[in-house]
Amino acid sequence: MREWKFNHIDFSVYPFYEKDDLGVFWAPEKTLVKIWAPTAKIVEFRLYKDGATGEPFHKTQLQAGSNGTWSTVLLGDYDGKFYTFRINDGEWLEETPDIYTRCVGINGLRGMIYNPKKTNPENWENDSSPKLPHYTDAVIYETHVRDFSIAENSGIQSKGKFLGFTEEDTKTTGGITTGLSHLKDLGITHVHLLPVYDFFTVDEEKPVEKYNWGYDPLHYNALEGSYSSNPSDGTVRIKEFKKLVQALHTNGIGVVLDVVYNHTYFAKESVFNQTVPGYFYRQKPDGTFSNASGCGNEIASERKMARKYIIDSLKYWAQEFHIDGFRFDLMGIYDLDTMNKIQEELKKINPGIILYGEGWAADQSPMPEELRAVKFNTPKLPGIASFNDDFRDAIKGNHGNKKSKGFVSGLDLREESIKFGIVGATYHPQIVYDYVEPSRRAWATEPVQCINYASCHDNYTLWDKLKLSQPKASDEELRKMVKLAGALVLTSQGIPFLHSGIEFARSKGGNGNSYKSPDAINQIDWDKKVEYLEVFEYFKNLIQLRKNHPAFRIPSAEQVRKSLTFFSEYHPGTIAYSIDGKLLGDSWEKIVLLFNGTKTEKRVQLPQGKFEIIANWYSINENGLGEVENEVMVEGISFMLLKNSEQ
Structure with missing residues (x-):
């Protein structure tokens, strides 16, 4: 019986193999097989016609090589055939694919030898990743x-x-x-x-x-x-x-x-x-x-x-x-x-x-x-x-x-963590x-x-x-809380992260750990x-707002410190700050963001000058929702965004 305890082994002395040829690689005329198994005494390679059933139609032993590797070459075209390894390090271990296996049959029981080019969709060679400046x-x-x-x-x-x-x-x-x-x-x-x-x-x-x-x-x-x-x-x-x-x-x-x-x-x-x-x-x-x-x-x-x-x-x-x-x-x-x-x-x-x-x-x-x-x-x-x-x-x-x-559900004294x-x-x-x-x-x-988020697949x-x-x-009120959370995540510095369905009040029926719950719980309705x-x-408008304005996606901490200023007047359950858009090359020279997590309407003093309301709890419109000066009333459980008016 194998003893699965390893305090008697110094793994640091195991050999290191640096090349990039570990695994099973198909070619029309041959298949190359190589694994790293430094403690092995025998390595057996088995070939199958089926990915789950049947006996092997061919067995061969790999040859020991340098730095703990074992390898063989199979002559011929084995495209579509399945395989496993079995290793003896003094006693036989279980039959498995190799750790590098890239293609498997049903339930991963056996690896599959395959031609990678056959897996490329039409025009795959022209596929390219989207590029972002920051x-x-x-x-x-x-x-x-x-x-x-x-x-x-x-x-x-x-x-x-x-x-x-x-x-x-x-x-x-x-x-x-x-x-x-x-x-x-x-x-x-x-x-x-x-x-x-x-x-x-x-x-x-x-x-x-x-x-x-x-x-x-x-x-x-x-x-x-x-x-x-x-x-x-x-x-x-x-x-x-x-x-x-x-x-x-x-x-x-x-x-x-x-x-x-x-x-x-x-x-x-x-x-x-x-x-x-x-x-x-x-x-x-x-x-x-x-x-x-x-x-x-x-x-x-x-x-x-x-x-x-x-x-x-x-x-x-x-x-x-x-x-x-x-x-x-x-x-x-x-x-x-x-x-x-x-x-x-x-x-x-x-x-x-x-x-x-x-x-x-x-x-x-x-x-x-x-x-x-x-x-x-x-x-x-x-x-x-x-x-x-x-x-x-x-x-x-x-x-x-x-x-x-x-904060969005009405708890005061969380302002510093929100900031x-x-x-x-x-x-x-x-x-x-x-x-x-x-x-x-x-x-x-x-x-x-920093990845900023309000929820993910884990928990509620x-x-x-x-x-x-x-x-x-x-x-x-719950809708307003979700919107307020979205506004916090999508206007804050860092990288915003959204759990699918957050944008239309996704529910899992109160299930706080749905990792194996049925589709009825997990599916997006x-x-x-x-x-x-x-x-x-x-949410769609918040994302567009973020894309349109570099003030909400500042790439450096020094720029954040220079351009973002929190208001000095403190109101429990509220946060107010401004961003100097001019410093950041934004089309808006001065931006004010106000967050009210309480149910009570709050009066906030504004910096000098006239401001155009861009967003409130209900709507976001870059063309403006009205003009204010000196102060503004921020509705309970809401977000408000303002920019300096054209003079």
């Missing part, structure tokens, strides 16, 4: 492949599939745009997709019977089959995902992938442990697997071949699929050197690639926090952003406590950081290192959180867009 120009929209189109009212034919993102001009029965047309109309710049790699918990032969977000990794370089029209043929999922990317790129929208290298679904049974036992995971002092992910294991990103694997995988996605960015789940587990090397390598492929992640872990790690990519180490991660959970909780209340309130989000988690001399909860200090060097939707914390609030169309229009 990261702060991005507006990111997070969604789940299945949620996006699975509802009956989506008007989308390829429901729950990659191809659902490629359909043009889809509508509800009431004629309201959905899907890709909705994204274009809303005006977002990037779609952030929850995991699309091959994950374990959904049976690809019965894809609608179970639901999962996909944070249970099986194969990091292969795509999830339940999102394809034919999960038995691994090349279909590749081609259909490329069509998704191509459709979004054609419409000027970038694609960000949610990546979860921090842990695997299986520990002992994972492809990593069935290849090189123990190496890819951190251990506790007693040799058992440590668990900073809260899922039973955590990646040892600091080990050379683990770091190489992560970087190789990300480069593959960026090069083969033209991916525009990556979001790192539990980024606080990764070591700083690995994250910085990731940034360095990916920028060589795409200088505009967006990288961001959760600056925390889910549990204790044996690696000291000062060496990991946690939020407070963001200054050590140039070009990489962290989620601003301080701002999130200040806006709506503590994410885990359904009764807690935030912290407004300046993109950077240092500003007018913020009293002792009152910024829970951080108490700036953690971003530049606004490009914004609508549900507000409804639970304010059960007596009217529908109109497009009829909500009909019901809350004015909320959608408000």
Whole structure:
């Protein structure tokens, strides 16, 4: 019986292999096979005609090579055949694909040998990523492949599939745009997709019977089959995902992938442990697997071949699929050197690639926090952003406590934390950081290192959180809270991030952790867009406002400090500040933003001169909604934006 404890092993002495030829690579006349398995004594390669059943029609042993590698060459054309490895390191491990496998059959049981060129859609060679001058120009929209189109009212034919993102001009029965047309109309710049790699918990032969977000990794370089029209043929999922990317790129929208290298679904049974036992995971002092992910294991990103694997995988996605960015789940587990090397390598492929992640872990790690990519180490991660959970909780209340309130739901004394989000988690001399909860200090060097958001797939939707914390609030009051939250996120410095459906009051029926709940809970109900169309229009106009005016997307912290000034007069539950647009090259020389989180109308003194109202709680119109001078009344639960009038 194998002992899965590793405190007697010094993994640092394992050999490093630096070349980029690990995996199984097809050519018409031969297939090249190479894996890294330094502890192996025998490596057996098995070929199959089917991706799930039947006995192997061919077995061969790989030959040991340099630096822990094993390889062989199969003469002939093996396109469409399936394969596995079995390794003996003194005893036989389980049969699995290789850790680099890029194409798999049903449920990832076997790898698939394939011709990559056959997976390219027509005109793929001309596909290109949208370009933005600054990261702060991005507006990111997070969604789940299945949620996006699975509802009956989506008007989308390829429901729950990659191809659902490629359909043009889809509508509800009431004629309201959905899907890709909705994204274009809303005006977002990037779609952030929850995991699309091959994950374990959904049976690809019965894809609608179970639901999962996909944070249970099986194969990091292969795509999830339940999102394809034919999960038995691994090349279909590749081609259909490329069509998704191509459709979004054609419409000027970038694609960000949610990546979860921090842990695997299986520990002992994972492809990593069935290849090189123990190496890819951190251990506790007693040799058992440590668990900073809260899922039973955590990646040892600091080990050379683990770091190489992560970087190789990300480069593959960026090069083969033209991916525009990556979001790192539990980024606080990764070591700083690995994250910085990731940034360095990916920028060589795409200088505009967006990288961001959760600056925390889910549990204790044996690696000291000062060496990991946690939020407070963001200054050590140039070009990489962290989620601003301080701002999130200040806006709506503590994410885990359904009764807690935030600024938009009427809780006073959250003003400093809101101001912290407004300046993109950077240092500003007018913020009293002792009152910024829970951080108490700036953690971003530049606004490009801050992802501002009010909600995401985790926890309650914004609508549900507000409804639970304010059960007596009217529908109109809840709408105003959602709009106020949207105004805070979309006019603040940093990179704004929207949870899909926030723009029309998405609800999950009060479910606070829907990772495996059915479609009835998770699906985007497009009829909500009909019901809350004015909320959608408000978000759409906020996004356009942000795009039109550089004052809301300042790229440097020094410019923020020079141009953004908070009003000195304090009113509990309100925030007022101005931006010097002239300094920033904005067409508006002076801009005033007012936020009132209370239910009471507030009188605010304005700077000298006449101002044109551009936005109030109900409407946004750059042509103006009326002129004021000296002071203005700001309605309860509302946002107001003004610009200096033409003299």
